[in-house]
Amino acid sequence: MKRLWLVRHGPTHARTLTGWTDLPADLGDGAALARLAAALPEVPVVSSDLLRAVATADAITGARPRLPHDPGLREMNFGRWEGLSAAEVAARDPDLSRTFWSDPAAAAPPDGEGWQALVARVHAATGRLLARHDELIVVAHFGPILALAQRATGESAAEVMGRTVAPLSLGEITIAGPDWSLRRLNVLL
Template sequence: MHVGLLRHGETLLPGRYCGRTDVLLSEQGHSAMSAVLAGSSWQRVISSPLSRCAHFAQAYAADHGIACALDARWCELDFGEWENSSAAELQARDAQRLGDFWRDPLANPPPGGERLQSLQARVSAAWEEALTQAREENLLIVTHGGPLRVLLAQQRGLPLGQCLQMEVPLASLRLIEC
């Protein structure tokens, strides 16, 4: 069984911390996701319910005649007071907290936001359930950078606190053999 982990493409609010904000994909973002999946074959799709993931996942599933389920556990980290802010804006108004978050995200979550430990718990539960339900089907999961970083760190045996250092580009596909 193969699992494909697809991060959504560019949105209409590029460069901003849009955790729970429901922002749409740009045309380029949609095209990049389509391009990265060209030639691949999936029997089932699971997606975050946020539009930047769900619209693409549902269209892909419909085009290929396969099932698509939405699961809120695959949503992005909630950035709390930082929602819809760019790194430059945060640097100007909250540099100390932003620096603390990047240095030690486990001890310094975004103000009013979600802890990485909570993200890890919900993603781990979603992952285990997805694998159980998919059985031997090739599964595509369409999600966000935060859930992917947490899951990939776990798969690689890395400490959770290091997950933000992992590169997970927009519209990138990671394959896992299960």
């Protein structure tokens, strides 16, 4: 059996779409980071290559092996919607915005990446990692964590996008052959 421990990066406090925008995380809650680090097994840690995930991974790694940053674990690329609030996106692209939020698999941000492209990228990255490791801590973002949760639950893109994945929350997926199982998600310690 293989296992993925999923950690969402620390909060950015941005109120905009910040997919590939490289914002730092607020890692000021040392107690929360310590609780999270203590709850995780002593297995390798990998993160997205975006600063907020890298810094969070560095804060919880301790003596665990640290794998190279993996750009395949980045957040969704929101293209021309990067840096805009949901209200600004709705005002600029009302029809596309409505479709994107109601059925993420059916639309993509202009010059950005749709749900299916995100899922393919994240699954390819985790497939490469799981070929070399039986158990990993993955420090990533809302979208990639939900892409993995979707694989484990079989939920539609719209269903899984309705889930909450808070900053510094913990999730766990077990993998036995082709069977993925979501054990927990959005656990705050």
